[in-house]
Amino acid sequence: MSRPISRRRILALLITSLAAAVGAVITWLTGRPNPIVVVIEPTPAPSPTPTLTIISRDQWGARPPNHEASNEFGFANTAIDKAWYVYPGDLAEAYSTVAIHHSAIPLDTNETMSSVQDLHMDTNHWADVGYHYVIDKNGIVYEGRDIHVRGASVAGYNTGTIGVCVMGNFEIDSPLAIQLTVLQQVVNWLSAAYTLTHLAAHGEFNPESLCPGKNMLPYLDTLAQVAGLQRGTGGYVKPVV
Numbered sequence: 001m002s003r004p005i006s007r008r009r010i011l012a013l014l015i016t017s018l019a020a021a022v023g024a025v026i027t028w029l030t031g032r033p034n035p036i037v038v039v040i041e042p043t044p045a046p047s048p049t050p051t052l053t054i055i056s057r058d059q060w061g062a063r064p065p066n067h068e069a070s071n072e073f074g075f076a077n078t079a080i081d082k083a084w085y086v087y088p089g090d091l092a093e094a095y096s097t098v099a100i101h102h103s104a105i106p107l108d109t110n111e112t113m114s115s116v117q118d119l120h121m122d123t124n125h126w127a128d129v130g131y132h133y134v135i136d137k138n139g140i141v142y143e144g145r146d147i148h149v150r151g152a153s154v155a156g157y158n159t160g161t162i163g164v165c166v167m168g169n170f171e172i173d174s175p176l177a178i179q180l181t182v183l184q185q186v187v188n189w190l191s192a193a194y195t196l197t198h199l200a201a202h203g204e205f206n207p208e209s210l211c212p213g214k215n216m217l218p219y220l221d222t223l224a225q226v227a228g229l230q231r232g233t234g235g236y237v238k239p240v241v
């Protein structure tokens, strides 16, 4: 039995059509290519558990993504791993693995979500924060890149991988107890919400990287076990091009 088209879907289609028309007029007036227009269906991500609060992009004052970023161009092109890409359909089908990172900025510095975003956008020339979620030294969880959008956190393996970063340099610092507690909550939530199968360290995907640091690595087996995940990169599925 076919389902009627929802109002939300109709609205998204209208917005897409309007954006295309505006782009065409701009091209006609200026002779320049259309600006890239992104319409993400307003489907909310699954809610975190009642014990987990996430500071939204609006709440921390995120800059909008830059869809013309020089190191992340090629919108919606699965053939280009560094491209900005909005997953179509069910995110639970898209994601298999959570990758754990550290920010590599020592805990005794005044790191903020805005400083992470500035680094990723202005220095790395990515379209947005590379990670999907970030945990600060007080155990506060922040929304990074929209969960509907492929991350930029594990070179060559971003498709199907959720990036979670804990602030600190765990080659030097030890992760704080509150950070480990909250990281477990985040991993438990993501595992259940997106039916993940694996948890991996960033450095397991990219062996040249020390991320998330030697002082974080000993905790990853337990993190995975408690969340019912296997450890390692075995859940990665190469995208079909």
Ligand SMILES: [Zn+2]
Pocket (backbone or CB within 6 Å): 100, 101, 102, 153, 202, 203, 209, 211, 212
């Ligand atoms: Zn990393």
